[in-house]
Amino acid sequence: xxxxxxxxxxxxxxxxxxxxxxxxxxxxxxxxxxxxxxxxxxxxxxxxxxxxxxxxxxxxxxxxxxxxxxxxxxxxxxxxxxxxxxxxxxxxxxxxxxxxxxxxxxxxxxxxx
Amino acid sequence: xxxxxxxxxxxxxxxxxxxxxxxxxxxxxxxxxxxxxxxxxxxxxxxxxxxxxxxxxxxxxxxxxxxxxxxxxxxxxxxxxxxxxxxxxxxxxxxxxxxxxxxxxxxxxx
Numbered sequence: 575x576x577x578x579x580x581x582x583x584x585x586x587x588x589x590x591x592x593x594x595x596x597x598x599x600x601x602x603x604x605x606x607x608x609x610x611x612x613x614x615x616x617x618x619x620x621x622x623x624x625x626x627x628x629x630x631x632x633x634x635x636x637x638x639x640x641x642x643x644x645x646x647x648x649x650x651x652x653x654x655x656x657x658x659x660x661x662x663x664x665x666x667x668x669x670x671x672x673x674x675x676x677x678x679x680x681x682x683x684x685x686x687x
Numbered sequence: 688x689x690x691x692x693x694x695x696x697x698x699x700x701x702x703x704x705x706x707x708x709x710x711x712x713x714x715x716x717x718x719x720x721x722x723x724x725x726x727x728x729x730x731x732x733x734x735x736x737x738x739x740x741x742x743x744x745x746x747x748x749x750x751x752x753x754x755x756x757x758x759x760x761x762x763x764x765x766x767x768x769x770x771x772x773x774x775x776x777x778x779x780x781x782x783x784x785x786x787x788x789x790x791x792x793x794x795x796x797x
Contacts, residue, residue, distance in 0.1 A: 666730075681728045
């Protein structure tokens with residue numbers, strides 16, 4: 575299994591809603607990542623989990639809350655988002671420190687209304 | 688911080704043409720990767736190439752780490768090659784994160 579699976583593929587949520595994005599990999603990778611990508615821009619790193627511990631938070635607003643329940647799963651909890659948070663959210667995983675085998679999921683396209 | 692610059696920003700070619708995409712980076716890195724993002728948003732890892740040359744079918748890549756650049760070659764382009772090609776580097780020191788260039792948007796016309 576060489577995939578990173580993200581659900582849902584599309585999400586429309588109101589500014590008062592609470593929702594979660596999910597990411598799963600079964601490649602034995604020990605590093606997992608959340609990225610945000612706006613149209614016509616490169617992906618921007620949000621969070622890095624290494625061995626299930628949060629190792630990097632790129633000054634992301636607290637309305638985004640990551641969680642790593644185990645080595646295969648990564649969640650991103652969303653609460654009180656703004657319309658400008660609408661974007662493609664990408665999950666990725668890699669074999670760790672030198673991110674060999676870096677693999678992205680197909681993303682969740684989020685629209686905040 | 689490190690600067691990653693890609694050129695050209697846009698490239699439009701006819702099917703069957705060859706192309707060369709360039710990535711320059713401003714600091715020493717211990718990893719460089721090329722990705723292709725298709726029109727549906729899926730990012731595919733093409734090459735992990737901190738140095739040297741690799742080939743995979745019609746695609747090949749060369750990184751000259753001492754001169755801080757990498758090249759991606761696409762031969763006999765097909766319409767399915769369309770999309771955005773990103774170069775991304777992983778720093779030798781400091782925060783352990785992948786830094787992306789702005790990308791080259793490639794359009795292959797039939």
